[in-house]
Amino acid sequence: MKLVKKIHKWASVLVGIQLFLWLLSGIYFNVMDHTKASGSTYRSQIHENMVIDHTRLVEPKTVLGNFDPSIVIKIINILDQPYYLLSHVKALYPYFVNRYTLVDAYTGQKALVDESFVKQLASKSYKGPGEISSVTLITGFIEDFPKQKNPTWQVNFSDEIYTSVYIEQGSGRIVGHSDDEKRLADFFFMLHFMDYAQEGSFNNWPIIIFAFITLWLCISGLVWTVDLGLRGQYQIKYFAKQRGVKLFDKHQKSMGAVSLSTHTNLLDGLIEHDIALPSTCGGGGTCGRCKVMITPAAQSTSADHVHFSDKELQQGYRLACQHFCNDVDHMTLIDVTEAKKHTLELTQSRFVSPHIKELRFKIIGEASLYFKAGAFMRFFIPAAKGVSIPLRLPEELKPHWQHVEQLTFEHNACSRSYSFAQPSTTTDELVFTVKIQTAPNNTVLPGVGSSYLCNLALGQTVEVIGPFEAFFAKKDSNKTMVMLGAGSGMAPLKAIIEDQMAIMAKNSIAPRKNIHFFYGARTESDLLYADEFYQLAQQNEHFHYYPILSQTNDKWQGATGYVQDILLLNFDNFASDISGTNTTDEPSGELGNVEFYLCGPQGLMDETMELLKAKGVDESAISFDEFS
Ligand code: FES
Known part of the structure; x- marks a missing residue:
């Protein structure tokens, strides 16, 4: 799985880079001037009406008499004069390898597309301010027209965008114009079609390899997702499995075995068996109180590193809220509290300040509960819709909430801890003061737990676990x-x-x-x-x-x-x-x-x-x- 993840990550980097290039080149294609991008800035439109003096024409069969009779012959117009174009090898496209002979239709003589001929042709096809600066015959790869496979003249003009006119040597065909505008567009085409080998086509090797990398990315992503699901990383019960884990107390005395679900962390899994580990952060990985020692030692998380030394990590110390039971066989519980799960019913909800509510709950189905002053309960907040401004807000408090934008938001299930606002007692009525947390800015949700609890209607219930005692007055102290x-x-x-x-x-x-x-x-x-x-x-x-x-x-x-x-x-x-x-x-x-x-x-x-x-x-x- 490690290798799958590694390759998946690197493949996604490659795909990500190319996606960025697609986006960039796509934007360019949208804003570019298409005439300029085709290299036609200084291209003149040649409208030639071929006027043929039939009395002077040499008969085609006379011309063909000097050549293989199976070749194709057609009459074309170049520089207002008719020529016979004889195709000895004719491929599917003109830029594929072809072999031609050009014959003057009036004289029957073979015509040469030489330097002076192409200069005339190029000048006729050009309407810019430049003069011809050089003429070169290219027999190999042509950077401006990578698809062109036949020997071609390159006629360069001395204008500000470095126009070049390309003319095929065998046929006198104007292959095209190129200039800096077209070269820039070609560069973006190369990025967009991944034509890094400059084959002039999107049917190239890089794009084929890229397609396979993307396929791999999908498959490995799917494998990884299923693996994560099986490991309980997603809250999808369908993927969850049960796994037996042997428990020991801190003196290594056996506490028996429990069956834990792979889709809940160890802290929450133990609660299902009425075993509550201390926690003040509600499983956020910050309080460091839910310590356990697991075998085999799972890969440590950044939260583990904050709370344990290297030696402790080697010994298998981990935060129960940060790990799942997938690979755990043995677990030593360093500290266990007397906390139990309860269901509370809201009996009173009143504002004691514009942003703080006093909530009173009754324990359902239990006689009463003892807790020390300063103790707290952990509330299980279900996934729900929240609101940024409390429901049923009294009229006199509305001015205090004027500056808060009215929002509704959805939140996942989570847990939050709240202290009792009561002295040490045994009671079935529990009192909490909860501050309704507003969002510091638009990118952050308002307080999920406080919004949920403070908007509960009387008679609604909520699940809790506790009490937990972490903050209390020192016993028998007169200080x-x-x-x-x-x-x-x-x-x-x-x-x-x-x-x-x-x-x-x-x-x-x-x-x-x-x-x-x-x-x-x-x-x-x-x-x-x-x-x-x-x-x-x-x-x-x-x-x-x-x-x-x-x-x-x-x-x-x-x-x-x-x-x-x-x-x-x-x-x-x-x-x-x-x-x-x-x-x-x-x-x-x-x-x-x-x-x-x-x-x-x-x-x-x-x-x-x-x-x-x-x-x-x-x-x-x-x-x-x-x-x-
Ligand atoms: S519950 Fe606080 S770190 Fe685990």
């Missing part, structure tokens, strides 16, 4: 918590804050810790749950709320700018915050009493991480939620 987020990064931060406040309320004797919450939004209307946080800050001296806007009006009294900048301005407050008690071996000193929790757009997270590192914060004191 100051600095939470920083923006947009839908609110969900896990809100969940952790509510959780911590509840723990502190319950455990009134334990030392209290401070929580500082920095939340960035564009405008005041984007500050979701602001009233709740203001109230919490008023009621609890340990909770500090810092709403920050990037676009403000005169009424706004709070902080303006970027969240990370406001964090920096307040940094000394945390450094001197000694309300926490450091009871571990972690970095000591004032910063050792502070933990940072980040969740928001990637740019915000990256800049904040840089800032914290520059401030000397140890990496172990920073937790972040990757996917929000």
Whole structure:
């Protein structure tokens, strides 16, 4: 198969180059001046009325008497005089090899098409400004007329386009005119008809070989497509096969065997058997959490190279979301979660800001589910039609969507992860805050998952798997918590804050810790749950709320700018915050009493991480939620 692919690729390069040449030469043929391209720029139309003085004509049989009587004789007119043209060898076309004798019809003498004769002929056929500059008899290949196989005179004229008139030596026939315009057209004809050997025909070897290469391209493409289909690279169930794979835990203890479909990746295939590997990117190959070790080791992908060392790759470490089971016999699961598949029914859907919706779901057929604050669910988004502007948009929010172009788009099935916006609990009602992602430009689709979920009607269901726990408050820590987020990064931060406040309320004797919450939004209307946080800050001296806007009006009294900048301005407050008690071996000193929790757009997270590192914060004191 490797060889098939290699030849297919190189064949497609060749075909691609020729397709480009066809396109280029095709455009030229459309725009070219056809008269000029035929070499007729300075060609004069000769209208000769042959006036024959029959009294002077030598009888044809007298002429033929000197030659083989089987030859063909016809009378022609050259320079207003009749000649007998005797064809000793007459081929199908005049440019094929022929053999002629030209005889003066008045004298019966053999006429020679010599230099002075062709000069007269060429001058009569030419109407340009040039003079005859040279005359040459060509007996071999004629570049301007590659098909012409008979000895031919080339008469060159001294004009600006280098006109040449070609006259056949045997018959006095004007073969044609050529000039720079025709030579350019010939060059494009050569490219178009692949006449690289200059045979003057499209029935040439390069084009025959090219036809076979194209045939090969089709066949190898078909073989490759079928092979990819069988390997599950296409979402075509028809091609899918089941394959048994033996599973082992990280201690190499057997977990039995499962049958996986070749048309789903290992991550999704395992979910069918209620085995959920950790994942925060939903199978995008970016979080690096779905680690497995497979035997035999499949060819590594670029995503594998990002997350594994060369040694690990050699040992067979791979990302389960990037591979299919086609060649896998054994698979070691490095980490398995307790996550399970569920079906959720939408019970409430409301805007909590112009671009963010709070969605409430009920678990169907299950009593309840336990999850930790900060946990998330992976939603399976089916292939569907999406819209760029949410359906059922309340009238008062329409101005916020005015700048968005109304579009409908189709998307494939995919999965997306969303955090619970609830504290640790056991419940059958799940709450999420989902930001409806708009497209940054016309070349990109708006958020597929957010559009799908936020446009669900009440009562509609969606498949999920979870919960997954990757972002949570450190257990039994009394350190100051600095939470920083923006947009839908609110969900896990809100969940952790509510959780911590509840723990502190319950455990009134334990030392209290401070929580500082920095939340960035564009405008005041984007500050979701602001009233709740203001109230919490008023009621609890340990909770500090810092709403920050990037676009403000005169009424706004709070902080303006970027969240990370406001964090920096307040940094000394945390450094001197000694309300926490450091009871571990972690970095000591004032910063050792502070933990940072980040969740928001990637740019915000990256800049904040840089800032914290520059401030000397140890990496172990920073937790972040990757996917929000
Ligand atoms: S799920 Fe595989 S890398 Fe994230």
